[in-house]
Amino acid sequence: MTVILLRLFIYLELDVEAISMSFNPKHILGIESLTAEEINFILDTAQSFKEINTRQIKKVPTLRGKTIINLFYEASTRTRTSFEIAGKRLSADTVNISASGSSVAKGETLEDTAKNIQAMHPDIIVMRHNASGSCQYLADRLDCSVINAGDGMHEHPSQALLDALTIREHKGSIAGLTVAIVGDITHSRVVRSNIYCLNKLGARVRLAGPGTMLPPGIEKMGCEVFNNLEDAIRNADVVMMLRIQRERQGAPLIPSVREYARFFGLNGNKMELAKKDAIVMHPGPINRGVELGTAIADGSQNVILDQVENGVAVRMALLYLVSGGEKLKGE
Amino acid sequence: MAAEEIEILDSDGVNRAITRIAHEILEKNKGVEDLVLVGIRTGGAHLAAQLQQKIAEIEGQDVLFGTIDVTLYRDDLASRNNLAVGLTDIPFPLGDRKVILVDDVLFTGRTIRAAMEAVMDIGRPELIQLAILIDRGHRELPIRPDYIGRNLPTARNEQIEVDFDDRNTAQAVHLLRT
Amino acid sequence: MKTLIKSGRVVDPANKIDEKLDILVIDGKIAELAANIDPGDADVINAAGLIVTPGLVDMHTHLRDPGYEYKEDIISGSCAAAAGGVTSVACMPNTSPVNDNLAITKYIINKAQAQGSANVFPIGSITKAMKGGTLTEMGELKEGGCVGFSDDGLPVVDGEMMRRGLEYANTFGVPIFTHAEDLSLVAGGSMNEGPVATELGLKGIPWVAEDAVTARDIMLAELTGAHLHVCHVSTRGSIAQVRHAKARGVRITCEATPHHFMLTDEAVRGYNANFKMNPPLRSQDDVDAVRAGLADGTIDAIATDHAPHHIDEKNVEFAVALNGVVGLETLLPLTLKLVSEKVLDLSQAIALVTCQPADILGIDRGTLTVGAVADMTLINPNKEWLVKADELHSKSKNTAFSGQTLRGYAVRTILAGKTVFER
Numbered sequence: 025m026t027v028i029l030l031r032l033f034i035y036l037e038l039d040v041e042a043i044s045m046s047f048n049p050k051h052i053l054g055i056e057s058l059t060a061e062e063i064n065f066i067l068d069t070a071q072s073f074k075e076i077n078t079r080q081i082k083k084v085p086t087l088r089g090k091t092i093i094n095l096f097y098e099a100s101t102r103t104r105t106s107f108e109i110a111g112k113r114l115s116a117d118t119v120n121i122s123a124s125g126s127s128v129a130k131g132e133t134l135e136d137t138a139k140n141i142q143a144m145h146p147d148i149i150v151m152r153h154n155a156s157g158s159c160q161y162l163a164d165r166l167d168c169s170v171i172n173a174g175d176g177m178h179e180h181p182s183q184a185l186l187d188a189l190t191i192r193e194h195k196g197s198i199a200g201l202t203v204a205i206v207g208d209i210t211h212s213r214v215v216r217s218n219i220y221c222l223n224k225l226g227a228r229v230r231l232a233g234p235g236t237m238l239p240p241g242i243e244k245m246g247c248e249v250f251n252n253l254e255d256a257i258r259n260a261d262v263v264m265m266l267r268i269q270r271e272r273q274g275a276p277l278i279p280s281v282r283e284y285a286r287f288f289g290l291n292g293n294k295m296e297l298a299k300k301d302a303i304v305m306h307p308g309p310i311n312r313g314v315e316l317g318t319a320i321a322d323g324s325q326n327v328i329l330d331q332v333e334n335g336v337a338v339r340m341a342l343l344y345l346v347s348g349g350e351k352l353k354g355e
Numbered sequence: 356m357a358a359e360e361i362e363i364l365d366s367d368g369v370n371r372a373i374t375r376i377a378h379e380i381l382e383k384n385k386g387v388e389d390l391v392l393v394g395i396r397t398g399g400a401h402l403a404a405q406l407q408q409k410i411a412e413i414e415g416q417d418v419l420f421g422t423i424d425v426t427l428y429r430d431d432l433a434s435r436n437n438l439a440v441g442l443t444d445i446p447f448p449l450g451d452r453k454v455i456l457v458d459d460v461l462f463t464g465r466t467i468r469a470a471m472e473a474v475m476d477i478g479r480p481e482l483i484q485l486a487i488l489i490d491r492g493h494r495e496l497p498i499r500p501d502y503i504g505r506n507l508p509t510a511r512n513e514q515i516e517v518d519f520d521d522r523n524t525a526q527a528v529h530l531l532r533t
Numbered sequence: 534m535k536t537l538i539k540s541g542r543v544v545d546p547a548n549k550i551d552e553k554l555d556i557l558v559i560d561g562k563i564a565e566l567a568a569n570i571d572p573g574d575a576d577v578i579n580a581a582g583l584i585v586t587p588g589l590v591d592m593h594t595h596l597r598d599p600g601y602e603y604k605e606d607i608i609s610g611s612c613a614a615a616a617g618g619v620t621s622v623a624c625m626p627n628t629s630p631v632n633d634n635l636a637i638t639k640y641i642i643n644k645a646q647a648q649g650s651a652n653v654f655p656i657g658s659i660t661k662a663m664k665g666g667t668l669t670e671m672g673e674l675k676e677g678g679c680v681g682f683s684d685d686g687l688p689v690v691d692g693e694m695m696r697r698g699l700e701y702a703n704t705f706g707v708p709i710f711t712h713a714e715d716l717s718l719v720a721g722g723s724m725n726e727g728p729v730a731t732e733l734g735l736k737g738i739p740w741v742a743e744d745a746v747t748a749r750d751i752m753l754a755e756l757t758g759a760h761l762h763v764c765h766v767s768t769r770g771s772i773a774q775v776r777h778a779k780a781r782g783v784r785i786t787c788e789a790t791p792h793h794f795m796l797t798d799e800a801v802r803g804y805n806a807n808f809k810m811n812p813p814l815r816s817q818d819d820v821d822a823v824r825a826g827l828a829d830g831t832i833d834a835i836a837t838d839h840a841p842h843h844i845d846e847k848n849v850e851f852a853v854a855l856n857g858v859v860g861l862e863t864l865l866p867l868t869l870k871l872v873s874e875k876v877l878d879l880s881q882a883i884a885l886v887t888c889q890p891a892d893i894l895g896i897d898r899g900t901l902t903v904g905a906v907a908d909m910t911l912i913n914p915n916k917e918w919l920v921k922a923d924e925l926h927s928k929s930k931n932t933a934f935s936g937q938t939l940r941g942y943a944v945r946t947i948l949a950g951k952t953v954f955e956r
Binding site for chain 3: 135176244
Binding site for chain 1: 424427428432438439440441442443444472473476477478
């Protein structure tokens, strides 16, 4: 009994903070425009949603009658499925449109596609697109809410939020932590969203990768840049490994996956450099033996599946938050 | 115009009401077997905790206790600014239990409707009963409480406020008239 | 036919004039400049409170005619010029078909003469179809009216081809206009490389893509002794190179655009494709260098790089939008802004848009010398106006200055003594 009561008190305290603010975003386009308070509000909301995902009947009626379109211009299994499940668990009707099966191949412009979709009156469009800024573009032109599921090399806000939720669960708090992110920084929207998110929540961000994968001026976003993995992960609390795109092999960026894995893969006993209780994260899907050695991919330090689980809760929170407050919608 | 504040119950009054409700629950259900208390966040959750303590004092036995957040089941979400979603914490199965829903103030009945739906989504209880500290009338749904601390006819524009101290124990009930 | 422009502040940098004068125009030519001219039977235009300058010369425009008339044509483009106080434009050859033969050159000149509101001076391409493979018939094109040669929009990739182009153009005494860009270094970039591009997740174009080819072409000009004109310099490095080359006597001139001295790559935040151009908007350092280059005479001309695009070509994702902005109608206020910001004095500023570009093009415009063609611009330097894209005379509305309040505009544009625009 005492245990249950204590838990209740903790949650109630958390709630008092949350209730004191109002957060009615029309769109979620990136982390850059969010405040730390808003990020924490989203994470708290997601925390509440996690319980639903463990029920036998994993569904609440909240978004009954709402239509969500997942408009995916890039192949994605994980993010699209996660958003789809999130929508369905909130009782929304979710429809998936992928580039290959739609009129995109026929040369229709993004605006025309979007307007056609809008004519079907969706409430929310979740879009992934290969052009940076495309979600902003859509939001500027449509009446419905837009959630960015990854735009080019720009942002992937739901990923950064689920990462933050996972770190918070494992470390209690994010402030003061050192987070090392290793891989193809240049082409990663996950990195950009994570830099914004982690900085706002008070963590220190370190980046590492070969020179060809470190974009000029990235340090101005608020991070330390390293040319080797070892220095970046030394005493880190969190090590986040990025997927290396095999197709970049042979392009001017890396000579071979083999060489990449040797210098920038997290393998062997490299994790001993990080803090003892450090966690390993990866936005998935992982390349075993490339950025993650098998021992680490199967090891106890990795929290990759927690990330996936939290992804559904975070996306439920985002769908819920953009759906609220119809009165404010016109703004 | 300044708000007028009238004390309806003081801390002794609240305590007496909870004691009576605890007795009524035990009497009606013939003890604590299969009984669970589910408080509706946030006021109802505090009261459910107090009720649980009271039952333990009377019966010498703990009943299970959980909290439920009904935000996701509200029927007015679309027209409200985002309400914070609190945690639902019912760490035991509800199937074939006697669920006592606990809330502080009963008004239109819409919250209780939402709470019942939420409970049903989590499990299939044998029965649901409703315990309320203050019933202020103005029902919009066919909902009737089983246990009432105090019946208080009110005007629609009046407000009922239940004050809790920092240990979440109900201290007083006020009527606010503007 | 006599017209008297009365009581204006006449600024004619070529003749070092900056004083209140009357200008008498007879039969489209400047007949007299003096303090108090008796109007006699002349039509009088009161220019009191106005600045009277030679008609502005924009040495770098894209009129899109023939081939892309949906973006702009010679009629609409020259109307935009007149509205901006510009009386002479040089137009780039990247039309369809490319201006690489006499027929196109003649077409442009004839259409402009018949229906245009400005003098149009075609620039021919260096290579046939701008493909970098064969030189154009520059001799014949010059005779036909081309004032220079350029593959603008594209670099001449092959070093030897560029060398031969310079040598051959020099044979006929006309300049080569280089579009200095190493496409292999651009590598699909869509904005200036740097912290902003990194943040926005847009592939960057490094400064070296411009500087490297500028360096090559300057050396080729040095090698051949030909006149090289560097289009739209935008980086600190390329301006420094031009400065050094001039110091050692290389025959080199260059131009800069208003957007490269007014805007930085910070403007790209928000992904508005009206801030996408080539060269891209650069860093504050580069903007400062352009301004310093204008002030110290390294940069010889302000040119618009007027590049009309249809809204459908701009209203797309930033990375796929076409490069370029319109500029004819904002050239004057943006140039005057350099005066109010004390980068230039008025005479310097007017020289950069009149006699200096006219000299590079080798055209007899840009001055108010007695006997010269009476192309004139009457300017209200203090009038504030809000740039509204849909009110532009150009067919295309892709301005980078929409919504900005600018100061100064042409209230009357006079072409060979005749008013072609008035507001």
